[in-house]
Every structure is written in structure tokens, then in C-alpha cells.
Amino acid sequence: MPRRVQLDGKPIVITGGGSGIGAATASACAAAGMPVVLAGRRIEPLEATRQTIVAAGGKAHVVPADVTQGDHAAELLDAAASEFGPPWAVFANAGRGLDRAGHATTDEDVRSIFEVNFFAAHTLLTEAARRMLAARSGGHLLACASCVSKFSPPYHGAYAATKAAQDLFCQAMRLELAPSGIHVSTVHPITTTTEFFDVSARVSGRSTERTGVHLTPKFFRQRPEQVANSILKCLRKPVPEVWTSVIVRLTAAMRALRPTLMDRQMRRMLDERRDGSDQGS
Numbered sequence: 001m002p003r004r005v006q007l008d009g010k011p012i013v014i015t016g017g018g019s020g021i022g023a024a025t026a027s028a029c030a031a032a033g034m035p036v037v038l039a040g041r042r043i044e045p046l047e048a049t050r051q052t053i054v055a056a057g058g059k060a061h062v063v064p065a066d067v068t069q070g071d072h073a074a075e076l077l078d079a080a081a082s083e084f085g086p087p088w089a090v091f092a093n094a095g096r097g098l099d100r101a102g103h104a105t106t107d108e109d110v111r112s113i114f115e116v117n118f119f120a121a122h123t124l125l126t127e128a129a130r131r132m133l134a135a136r137s138g139g140h141l142l143a144c145a146s147c148v149s150k151f152s153p154p155y156h157g158a159y160a161a162t163k164a165a166q167d168l169f170c171q172a173m174r175l176e177l178a179p180s181g182i183h184v185s186t187v188h189p190i191t192t193t194t195e196f197f198d199v200s201a202r203v204s205g206r207s208t209e210r211t212g213v214h215l216t217p218k219f220f221r222q223r224p225e226q227v228a229n230s231i232l233k234c235l236r237k238p239v240p241e242v243w244t245s246v247i248v249r250l251t252a253a254m255r256a257l258r259p260t261l262m263d264r265q266m267r268r269m270l271d272e273r274r275d276g277s278d279q280g281s
């Protein structure tokens, strides 16, 4: 059983830290005494999160960055180190969805979503791992996967594939890095009320009226603060996977055992969607 980690004064880098799960995690970590480095493309939400943290007595620093561009990982980790010292934890959280039928998805669609959800997370986490190994410091690497890293809803195959790739890559890294005192965890939120679904609808050219958040029963929706609290618990007491719904976790296990049952359930989502304005693609 891992010992409880004392977080006070240990810096964390969070990509996508200006909104949703990233911003809520930043606030929770800062309240626990962790200096927080926030990265994202839009300066305004990053700055708003920083101000909220500072007003509550925490420490935060903003690094505007597009995680799909250039040498963002090294630059971000360097900026974090010069502001607060080498990061103890890195949360690769920046990501987006794609709401499109598989047959209508182009290679370009798939490459583009993999760039942000998988390759950017891979680049950041592996760069952080090399630095932690060189410093023999230990640390904690986290990736924001999803419950759909274990099963794919219709119209979200490309998105689910990016999250499954993150999940599997991190599974192997966890075993490789454990002897060096570096924890690796994946986070598997269920539907969370953030900008995610609006952004996904926008890039997919869909109406924002009937996105996944509207099709998800209330019982399976949660606030980003709930995810953030589970992540904070994992930072204190590392676990391989952070789940925020026991029922969905059991559903994922059931999917592996009985795919036919799960397909039946998922077909209901298709029927609901076809009752709405969207058809087919």
C-alpha cells in the first residue's frame, strides 16, 4: 500500500488548466498547498483561474501554450521549474472531442484529434519522466483519459481511440517507472459538465443542443470539482486509475466480458440521437 504523499510545496503542471476539469483540479491542488502551473491556448481563462487561486491564498503561474505545437513540453517544464522548482506532478489534461460517425471520419480528423489527446500528452509525460529519472526525484504523472477509454459510444470512436491509446501507454509506463518512485495514473471521468461538449459540437459541425451531455441521464453527469477531488486523493495516495463512478467502472468491466449486452445499451443512444435533429454522420 503506497504511503500518503505530502503535497504541500510540491509543484504541479496542468495542461488545459483554464477551464473544466483542469481548472477545478488546479484550484483543488493549490488549496492543498501545491504551486500550480497552468497551460492552455487562451490567456483569459488561464488568468481567471490564476486569479481565483491567488485570491484564495494559493500560488499559480500561467504559461500560454498550444500543446500540439513546437517544443511545448520542454518549454512548459522549464517555465514551471524556473517559477516554482521542478514539478512533482504533471497532469496531461488538455483535450477535445469529436462527434462523428466512423464512416464519415477522415484520416485528417483522426490525426488531428490524436495530436492533442494522445501525442501532446505523450510528449509531455515522457519529457517529464526523463527529467524525474535524471533527478532521481520521484514524482507523479497523470493523464486525463476517460471512461470511454474502455468502451466506445457511437459517434465517438475516434475520441475513444485517443483515450484508449493514452490508457494503454500509461499502463506500461506505470510498471516501468514504479521502481524509480514515479507514479503514473490515468483519470477516467464520466460525463462532466464543462465546455467539452460545446467545443466538440463546434469542431464537429453539430448543433450544441443535443450533445453528449444532453443525451446523458442526470445520474451519470458530474461537476468538474468531483473529478478534481478524486484526482487530489490520487495525488495524496497514488492509485493506477481514478474513477468517478463505480457503476460506469463496472459497466466497463462488463463490456470486456459481455460485448453484446453493452451494444444493446449503446443502441439506445443511437435511437435517442435519431429522434433529434442529427442524422447519420
Ligand SMILES: NC(=O)c1ccc[n+]([C@@H]2O[C@H](COP(=O)([O-])OP(=O)(O)OC[C@H]3O[C@@H](n4cnc5c(N)ncnc54)[C@H](OP(=O)(O)O)[C@@H]3O)[C@@H](O)[C@H]2O)c1
Binding pocket: 015, 016, 017, 018, 019, 020, 021, 022, 039, 040, 041, 042, 043, 045, 065, 066, 067, 068, 093, 094, 095, 096, 097, 116, 144, 145, 146, 147, 188, 189, 190, 191, 192, 193, 194, 195, 196, 197, 199, 224
Ligand atoms: N467533460 C467530459 O465529460 C469528459 C469526460 C471524460 C474525459 N474528459 C477529458 O477531460 C479533459 C478536460 O476536458 P474538460 O471536460 O475539462 O473540457 P474543457 O473545459 O473543454 O477543457 C479542455 C481544455 O483543454 C485545453 N486545450 C484544448 N486543446 C489544446 C491545445 N491544443 N493546447 C493547449 N490546450 C488545449 C483547452 O484550453 P484552450 O482552448 O484555451 O487551449 C481547455 O482548457 C479532456 O482531455 C477530456 O477529453 C472530459
